[in-house]
Amino acid sequence: MNCWKTLGIMPTGDASLIKKAYASLLKVHRPDEDPAGFSKLNHAYKQCLQLSKQQHYSDEKIDHIEEASKGDLLSDSRSSIDQLDYDDQDESNQDKQEENHSSITVSSQKNNLVKTTDTELLKSSTPEGEDSIKLGHIGDDEDTIFSEDSLEKAKESLIQLTESAINKMLKTDKPDDWQFITSYEELYDIHFRIGYSDYVFQQILALFHDNKIKPKARQSSLLYLDNIFGWSDQEKKYEEEYGYENIYSIFDILIDGQNNQETPIKWSVEPRHKGPIEQAGYYKRIFANMIDIILYVIVSSSLLNGDNIGDHFISLIGFFLIMNAMMEASPMQGSLGKVLFGIKVTTYKGRRLNILHALLRQLIYCISTLSFKITVWVNLFLNDGRLLHDRISRSIAIKR
Amino acid sequence: MTILGIDLGTTNSACAIWQDGKAKLIPNRLDKLLTPSVVGVDSNGEVVVGDIAKHRLISHPKETVSVFKRAMGTQQEFSLGKQRFTAVELSALILRNLKEDAENFTGEKIDQAVISVPAYFNDVQRKATKQAGELAGLQVERLINEPTAAAMVYGLHESADETQFMILDLGGGTFDVTLVEFFAGVMEVHASSGDNFLGGEDFTNFLVEKFLEANGLNINSLTIAERQHIYSILNDAKHALSARQTVVVEQSLKQQDKSWTLTREIFEEMAAPLLDRIRFPIEKTLRDSGASPSDISQVVLVGGATRMQTFRSLVTKMFRRMPSGHIDPDLVVAMGTAIQAGLKEKSSDLDDVVLTDVCPYSLGTGVLNHADRHGKQGNIFLPIIERNTTVPVSFERTVATAQDNQKVVSVGIYQGESRLVKNNIFLGDIEVKVPKAPKGKETITIRYSYDMNGLLEVDVTVDSTGLIVNKTIINSPDSLSEEDIKKSQEKLQHLKFHPxxxxxxxxxxxxxxxxxxxxxxxxxxxxxxxxxxxxxxxxxxxxxxxxxxxxxxxxxxxxxxxxxxx
Missing domain, CATH: 1.20.1270 (Substrate Binding Domain Of Dnak; Chain:A; Domain 2)
Incomplete structure (x- = not known):
């Protein structure tokens, strides 16, 4: 059924008509008494609002085209930051000629960007409804805290400082270069802030794009700015604006960066592993194992005198069987090497192994490692991370 | 049949009923409208709640606890003398106290309630709140989001049509942001966001740190009583700072050799990291609802901590307008819960009023991450209910087995916005058995239903066998089992109370x-x-x-x- 019919009105672009119809029907289908009816009604309401907006939108577009034909596309309130930006660049090109080369390269690079008008990056500079870039827009409210003047001034100096920070970013990755942002009171203003945040993001994107810089190489600056502007939360918005392929490398850094800030090893003893079970990496496990072996060799050589390699070998196996099994069954849930690398051993369901299970696991491990060299190779090709002895002993080595 | 509306706060609680077409706040036994959320045990082993307990925080710190709402939905226990209590039990004691006051006030027995919770409370925390109500002998008719409750109070008197309000609720322990629109008797919440670990208490904690630093003291060198004392003095200083520029903290500890002057500038500078965190939920709410700051006709402040001048001036700067808060920010939530109670009672004064709320966070499950060859990232989050969907809502997604001959599918239930489940909050899981088949052949349908109380129900259907596992979230690491509740009930029954x-x-x-x-x-x-x-x-x-x-x-x-x- 068509959403207009559900609401009982004719298709319209007037949102308040839709709201009225919805409000009167809502009193019949109250959300707590008729959840199913309400769901349907609410769905229709949202759909109608969406449709009405599109109609509205297309009207506006026509206005734009008319405006464009009159030639005042970039009239005052819609003046996009890019436009200002380019004006500034011309000036700065002249001003900074005697300054370092890098600024000139950036500027000219940017002018290149301007010329390639069909790149996705430039979408935001076209005037179609991009009101987020209305930096310094002043509402008609009387209670304005920052005057138009002060915002205008702040905008100018911010643009200049951003330019120079971008220039520095071409060469180095120093978050300190961006510290000026925190000194601007005007950035408390949400509208101003969002506009500026979008502007900085766009500038950085352009810098990376034109100079083929890998975002990874500017990680600390990106994370610093993310901390200020909360970009990692706005992936969708920027994706719509610039396209996935242009932004994903930046967002990989931002999102991974957040993870890295977590503490790597948890020491709590839980009856059952909380959270998702994640396989520990193959190489981490090899290193963990090497640490164990080195440790045991040191201990056994201090205990045994004599160089009989066979003796050492047997004591090593003994150590693995007894020590590792005990440690895996203890609340440590892993040998020393494993603990160091943040790995623990559990059953498939994430529970701690009991001592017999752990002993069995170690036995299988010793046999499979010693008797066939081939297992090393088999393990390399088991691409889901569960090694041979894990499979046979029905246990699993996971991240803590 | 009266339903009691309760604001169960971090610092203070209050209750109200719907009477004669308006919300009527209920005074407690000491004739005050606010009851401090503090519980203690006195020397006779009797439980004390509210103002008495608050005074005893300083004189008997080992037998008194406060700020336990932050531990709702965790296993953390608080010791009161010899006994240990969970946050749910302590909250139940507060609720019981409020219930008695209300019964005394109305002269009739009350066994139904509407309780408010921070909008950003997760499923486990909501369930814990509901359980606290049940332990106190109250059937919880509805859990309502605190900013939504406040919005109802403002909305009820709002005559202009199609206006949008931004509600900023900074309480003792939580910060919530909600954008709500009023039209033709409908109060429609567009979006909500928040921070569960940001509130007035954090500001006081910062002050304590600064004070100790200025006096060259170490927190560990102080006795518990001294700590509580300093905390309460600085809390008062914080309040005083809302009305004036400087506050002098006189010598109040043996170790302190001179008075300490606190100015607004110092406070502002110190609070900067906390104030920074206020911005993110606000921006998120605006983004999600697609509104711009100029679309909002009023910014409304709710919660005692919004009295801080520092907070007010920040909001003024952010929105280019003075925020309004002409209804007492400490009591407005309780009044809102009473309106919701009136709605529940089908009061004739509220015939035209309808409230629609949203689910403030995304809920979903984890699916296999094919790009993850090294086990670094873990499962990918598959949202089933996207954040800020109007509730009640019910959505389903179908997923397939990931391995050949898979016998069991474990459906993890997560809440959050990250692409990877490991960064989201784990709420619990459901395991279902599926017939052996090559991978991808067996499918299960996961249905998430989110009700008006903000409680989630998950159904898992195995498509080939028609087996249905239907449960409100199970296996959650922190929620209480039936057995736990029974135990708590018994424990509370054996407590003695003050006459x-x-x-x-x-x-x-x-x-x-x-x-x-x-x-x-x-x-x-x-x-x-x-x-x-x-x-x-x-x-x-x-x-x-x-x-x-x-x-x-x-x-x-x-x-x-x-x-x-x-």
């Missing part, structure tokens, strides 16, 4: 004791003798004498407090 009629005198005594603890030298001795005299008077049980004695001591305490507080 109501002696509470006023007890409160007076507790207050005197607190002042005794926090005073020095002569004044301390004086208070000590005052307390002794009053206790003797109480034991004699001559009502007239007690009354006169109480009045006298109250006057003295009033004058002493005025004197010591700046």
């Amino acid at each position: 109501r009629d002696t509470e006023t005198n007890r409160a007076l005594l507790a207050r005197a004791e607190r002042l005794y603890e926090s005073s020095l030298d002569d004044r301390r001795e004086y208070l000590g003798s005052l307390i002794n005299d009053f206790e003797v008077l109480l034991e004699k049980q001559v009502l007239r004498d007690i009354e006169i004695g109480a009045k006298k001591i109250e006057a003295i305490l009033d004058s002493i407090e005025k004197d010591t507080l700046f």
Whole structure:
């Protein structure tokens, strides 16, 4: 059924008509008494609002085209930051000629960007409804805290400082270069802030794009700015604006960066592993194992005198069987090497192994490692991370 | 049939009922509208709640607890003397207290309630709140989001059509942001966001840190009583700062050798990291609802911590307008819960009012991450209910097995916005058995239903066998089982409570004791003798004498407090 019919009105672009119809029907289908009816009604309401907006939108577009034909596309309130930006660049090109080369390269690079008008990056500079870039827009409210003047001034100096920070970013990755942002009171203003945040993001994107810089190489600056502007939360918005392929490398850094800030090893003893079970990496496990072996060799050589390699070998196996099994069954849930690398051993369901299970696991491990060299190779090709002895002993080595 | 509306706060709680077409706030036994969310046990092993307990925080810190709402939905236990309690049990004691006050006020038995929770409370925390209500003998008819409740109070008197309000709710322990629109009797929440670990208490904690630093003290060198004392003094200083530019904290500890001056500038500078965190939920809410700051007709402040001048000026700068908060920010949520109670009672005054709320966070499950070859990232989050969807809502997604001959599918239930499940909150899981088949052949359908209380129900259907596992979230690491609830019930039944009629005198005594603890030298001795005299008077049980004695001591305490507080 068509959403207009559900609401009982004719298709319209007037949102308040839709709201009225919805409000009167809502009193019949109250959300707590008729959840199913309400769901349907609410769905229709949202759909109608969406449709009405599109109609509205297309009207506006026509206005734009008319405006464009009159030639005042970039009239005052819609003046996009890019436009200002380019004006500034011309000036700065002249001003900074005697300054370092890098600024000139950036500027000219940017002018290149301007010329390639069909790149996705430039979408935001076209005037179609991009009101987020209305930096310094002043509402008609009387209670304005920052005057138009002060915002205008702040905008100018911010643009200049951003330019120079971008220039520095071409060469180095120093978050300190961006510290000026925190000194601007005007950035408390949400509208101003969002506009500026979008502007900085766009500038950085352009810098990376034109100079083929890998975002990874500017990680600390990106994370610093993310901390200020909360970009990692706005992936969708920027994706719509610039396209996935242009932004994903930046967002990989931002999102991974957040993870890295977590503490790597948890020491709590839980009856059952909380959270998702994640396989520990193959190489981490090899290193963990090497640490164990080195440790045991040191201990056994201090205990045994004599160089009989066979003796050492047997004591090593003994150590693995007894020590590792005990440690895996203890609340440590892993040998020393494993603990160091943040790995623990559990059953498939994430529970701690009991001592017999752990002993069995170690036995299988010793046999499979010693008797066939081939297992090393088999393990390399088991691409889901569960090694041979894990499979046979029905246990699993996971991240803590 | 009265339904009680309750605002169960981090610092203070309050309750109200819907009566004669308006929300009526209920005074407690000490004739105050706010009951501090503090619980203690006294020397007779009797439980004390509210103002008395708040005074006892300083005189008997080991037998008193506060700020336990932050531990809702965790296993954390608080010790009160010899006994240990969970946050749910402590909340139940507060609720029980409020219930008694309301019964006393209305003269009828009350066993139904609407309780408010922070919008950003997750499923486990909501369930814990509901369980606390049940432990207190209240059937919880509805859990309502705090900012939504506040919005109802403002919306009820709002005559202009199609206006949008931004509600900023900074309470003692949580910060919530909600954008709500009013039109033709409908209150439609567009978007909500928040921070569960940001509130007035954090600001006081910062102050304590700064104070100790300025005086060269270490928190570990102080006794628990001294810590509580400093905390309460600086909390008062914080409040005083809302009305003036500087506050002088006189010598109040033995270790402190000079008075300490706190100015707004110092406070502002110190609070900057906390104020920074206020911005993100606001921006998120605006983004999600697609509104711009100029679309909003009013910014409404709710919650006691919004009295901070620093916060107010920040909001003014952010929105280019003065925020409004003409209804007492401490009580507005309780009033809102009463309106919701009125709606539940089908009160005729509220015939035209309909409220629609949203689910403030995304809910979903984890699916296999094919790009993850090294086990680094873990499963990918598959949202089933996207954040800020209008509730009640019910959505389903179908997923397939990931391995050949898979016997069991474990459906993880997660809440959050990250692409990877490991960064989201794990709420629990459901395991279902599926017939053996090559991978991708067996499918299950996961249905998430989110109701008006903000409680989630998950159904998992195995498509080939038609097996249905239907459960409100199970296996959640932190939620209570039926058994736990029964145990708590028994525990609470065995507790002794103060008889109501002696509470006023007890409160007076507790207050005197607190002042005794926090005073020095002569004044301390004086208070000590005052307390002794009053206790003797109480034991004699001559009502007239007690009354006169109480009045006298109250006057003295009033004058002493005025004197010591700046």
